Amino acid sequence: MAALVHSGHCSTVRSIIALDVDYFYCQVELRKRPNIDRNHPVAAFQRNLVVTCNYPARAAGVKKLMLVKDARDVCPGLILLDASDLQDYRVACSEIICLLKDMLGGAAVENLGLDEFFIDVTEIVCRRKEYYSCTTSFKGYCWPSKDCDSYNLLENEELRNFVVASHLCLEIREAIKSKLQLTCSGGISNSKLLSKLAAGLHKPDEQTIILPHLVESYLNNLDLRKLPGIGSVTYQSLVDHFCVSTCEQLRFVPVERLVEAFGKRTGIRLYHICRGIDEESVRDTSLVKSISCEERFAKTECWSEILRYLRIVVERLLDRLVEHARVSSGRYGRLLVVTYLKTLSTKRESISCNVPFDVIRLCSLCNSLKSSSSECFEKFSNLYRSTLKQLENRCIQLLRIRLGSDFSLCLVSVGVKNFVTLKEVDQTSHPNSIISLIQRSEAKSTFSSVVGQTSSREPMKCCICNAFLNMEMSNEDINRHIDKCLCMESHDKSMNKNVLDGFIKSKKPKVSLTSSQCSIGT
Known part of the structure; x- marks a missing residue:
């Protein structure tokens, strides 16, 4: 049976759109x-x-x-x-997600790979039903096409929902085609499984609906190899053990025997998908938890080679952070992680610290523009270059402290983790936190470096040299202080190694700073 979705305005069968970018x-x-x-x-x-x-x-x-x-x-x-x-394809994927978010507001968008997308449009269909109240035709194909004209669409509420979904799918595909010069095939049904299958029925640049009451007849003669999640090994096992090759044949196999042969999880899934049952919800994967880039190379013991690869990785990372900022409103990462692999080791090692404030500032400004990457770069080119240099220097300093002069590496990776949304952070802890600063700055389209009220809280210590920091120091001053500490050759590097590992992950209570300071901790 199709899953019912209840909202404040309607109770209806789910409407899910699958988009598959052609070639x-x-x-x-x-x-x-x-x-x-x-x-x-x-x-x-x-x-x-x-x-x-x-x-x-x-x-x-x-x-x-x-x-x-x-x-x-x-x-x-x-x-x-x-x-x-691959950067070109990540950018194209981000552009599609950004466009979908702009068009559909809060609808959940799940990205599968780089070129497939699921969108739960159930709530949007409910809201737009009145707009299409007189519409009596589907857009695109409806399986089987010959039956489409026989439906009484105005009297059947469930069918009207899919009529609206078909019009919405066409609008989305046309927008992607006109604005991004990419054609997509679309599928519409009541589950991710069926909408994905529908998207592959008429390619390229077309769309197809599989209505819920036709699911069983559609699946009857479908080869099991065409079902998502059934690979060649599983298919051969089904043929060898149960002599089945279609969904209709698989329905006669008891669920107990499937569980016995494939385990509980796979057995139950096989029992469900041959009947068109898929209750899995669309997960909003645009809200990433981390972004990272890496570069592999032949073993090297030369700093100039390491720095060359590091610059490539950092530039890719910053581009991806800017793209993510355009897609996900107000989200930024707080933890910078540099990872490396020694030539004779199989285990990666990492060192981390706080993300430089300019990275957060650049991403916030690019998000406020909602422009393309090229427009963001043109408008903030000076900030982009200075941020890139700051991020690069911070990564180099971390590696120098950890590695010293004796090393042999074959991989370097730079990533940003601990992504949060401005709304998720408690702004009541202090009126002059970094979060408040960003929000005020976005409203003014500029970032003020003026220090507001002085915190009455206990002063904060530098995590490197243990010196007390002036509570009126700006975030840039704090970053410069940390940079100097990191570069001090006379400082005990073994202590740095241990301290920096816990720089962000420290279990000490957070310290709320003034308006132009950032919290060094999670």
Whole structure:
């Protein structure tokens, strides 16, 4: 049975939209090269393998994971585009999420990989039902297409909900196409499972509905290999043990036997999905808990090489933080983590400290603009460059303290963790906290460096040198003080190693600072 969703305005079957960006890597590369005809066979490759190709190339015989050499033999006129820079695809994914959030407000958006999205539009459908009260037709395909005209859409509330969802799905797809130059295939149904299956029925650049009362007939002859979560090993086990290959055949297998053969979790899931039962909710994955970038390389004992890789990683990280700020309102990370892998070790080690304030400031300003990355960079280019340098220096200092002069590394990673929303932080603890500063600064479109009232709380100590800090020091002054402490060659490095590990994770009570200071702790 379909799950009912109750709200203040209506009680209805869930309406979930699945979006699948058509030949994603290829489209992202093509929009950077508008002079290439999209009707010409084009493939995107990484190393020596085709990762995806457009439909003219597929018609010519090019397939995913085909060797580039074989793809050229199959289609001599094939245009090959290098898809090795993953940053371009992360940016495109962030742009889609940002657009969906702008269009749909608080609707949950779940990102699967880089090119698939689930959206729970149940509440939006309830609100828009009156707007489409006279609409009597679905947008796109409805499985099976021949039955669409026989439905009495005005009298059946459940069907009217899916009519509205089909119009909404079309609006979303057209917006992504016009604003981001990316085409998507869409699926609409009452669960993530069915909407994902529906999205694959008519590709590319089309959408399909599977109505709840037609689920069983749709699944009857569906090959089990097409169900999400059933791989080649599970499928072969079903064939070998139970002689089944379709959903209809699988329904005759008792749940006890499935649990016995595959375990409780997988057995119960198999029992449910062959009946079209999927109660899993859409999780809002745009609210990430951490963002990190890493670089692997051949072993090196040279600082100049480490610094070169570190600069690459830090720049990628800052770009991703800015993209995340545009998507998720008011969220920022508080913990900077530098991770490395020694050549002869199998275990990664890390060192952490507070995120420089300029990173939070840049992300907050970019979020307030709701602009593209290029516009953000153009408007805040000076702040971006200074923030990049500050972040780079902080990472270098942390590594120098931990590694000293004797090291051999093969990996370096930089990440930001402990993401929080401004609303999640208790603002009543002190009127001049960093949170209050950011909020006031966003309203003024600038960040004041003026110190407000002095905290009456106990003064704070530097976590490196244990010196008491002036409560009227600005956040920039605190960062400079810490930078100097980190760079002091005469300081006991073994003590730094232990102190810095607990820099943010300290269990000591938090200290609320003045308006231009930040809390060094979580």
